[in-house]
Amino acid sequence: MDREPVKSRASRSVGYDRDAHTLELEFTAGTLFRYFDVPEFTHRALMRAKSKGRFFQMSIDRKFRFEEIK
Numbered sequence: 001m002d003r004e005p006v007k008s009r010a011s012r013s014v015g016y017d018r019d020a021h022t023l024e025l026e027f028t029a030g031t032l033f034r035y036f037d038v039p040e041f042t043h044r045a046l047m048r049a050k051s052k053g054r055f056f057q058m059s060i061d062r063k064f065r066f067e068e069i070k
Contacts, residue, residue, distance in 0.1 A: 010053035016043040024069070035064040051053070 001024050003015035014065035015024040016038070019045075023038040027048075042059060 006047070006052055007018075008052040010048075010056065014046065014052075016040070023060070023064075032069040033066050034069055035060060035066045038064055 001015040001017050001022070003013035003024055003026060005013050010027060010030050011025055013024075013026040016022070018040055021037050021039065023035040023043055025035070026032045029045065038060070046052060046055050059060065
């Protein structure tokens with residue numbers, strides 16, 4: 001999945017697969033997580049959010065099944 005760089009203190013890049021409804025977040029610490037069953041509107045809202053870290057905490061973190069990608 002291609003990810004695009006984002007301006008954020010917490011996140012380095014974000015990718016989204018529309019067909020699989022899968023979101024990938026690369027954090028500035030170097031960790032990469034894949035979130036499953038994420039609606040496209042959530043991805044769009046994340047990309048528009050002023051604070052991607054705050055949006056992540058309120059709308060994504062602990063709300064979707066995920067895995068860490070090594």
